[in-house]
Amino acid sequence: MNNKILIFTLILTISSCSIFQNGQPLSQYNSSSITGAEDPLQKFVGNYAIQVFGLPDGSDGKFSMEVSKEGNSLKTIFLSDEANLEFDVIGTEVEDDFLYINIFLKNYGMNISFELLLEGNKVTGYLADMFELEGTKSN
Numbered sequence: 264m265n266n267k268i269l270i271f272t273l274i275l276t277i278s279s280c281s282i283f284q285n286g287q288p289l290s291q292y293n294s295s296s297i298t299g300a301e302d303p304l305q306k307f308v309g310n311y312a313i314q315v316f317g318l319p320d321g322s323d324g325k326f327s328m329e330v331s332k333e334g335n336s337l338k339t340i341f342l343s344d345e346a347n348l349e350f351d352v353i354g355t356e357v358e359d360d361f362l363y364i365n366i367f368l369k370n371y372g373m374n375i376s377f378e379l380l381l382e383g384n385k386v387t388g389y390l391a392d393m394f395e396l397e398g399t400k401s402n
Contacts, residue, residue, distance in 0.1 A: 307362045307381060308332050310342070313398035315390045324390075330355060330362070339364045361388070 307330055315324040327342040337355040341347050353365040353374060364377040375391040386398040 302332075304332055304335075304337055304357060307337060307357060309400045309402045311379075311386060311398055311400050313377070313379075313386060313396050315394050315396040317394055328364070330364075337362075 309330060311326075311328050311330065313326045313328070315326070318324050326346055328339055328346075329342060330337055330339050332338075337357070339352050339355040341350060341352070349369055351367040351369065353367055355362070355364050357363070360380070362377075362379040362381060364379070365374060366376065367374050377388065377390055377396070378392065379386050379388040379396075381400060384400045386396070386400055388396050390396055
């Protein structure tokens, strides 16, 4: 009697775990091609007009930059000659839905980054984790 109860319990457990279900393998649901609408980098592509508040010299800085997609990565260029003389763009990456633009400050010999959060076409964030910034993105 105990063996019958044990076997019944085992069969009930296995069948409730859906082991015997016929379905498509998980690999059939995955697609190797990503369309533009599904591309997580595509939302960051465009032109940015950004104002950084309370820089060390007491002024506010205004920056215009263009973020473009090259292959599977992003590239940033500053649109003003003044910014290009002051900064070298080291890299552009997305992490946890934030756009990070890593730059080298030529006058100070240090690396800092723009940390941008994009909500619609509104940009907020920080420069060097200290200076607040706001701006807009256009396509």
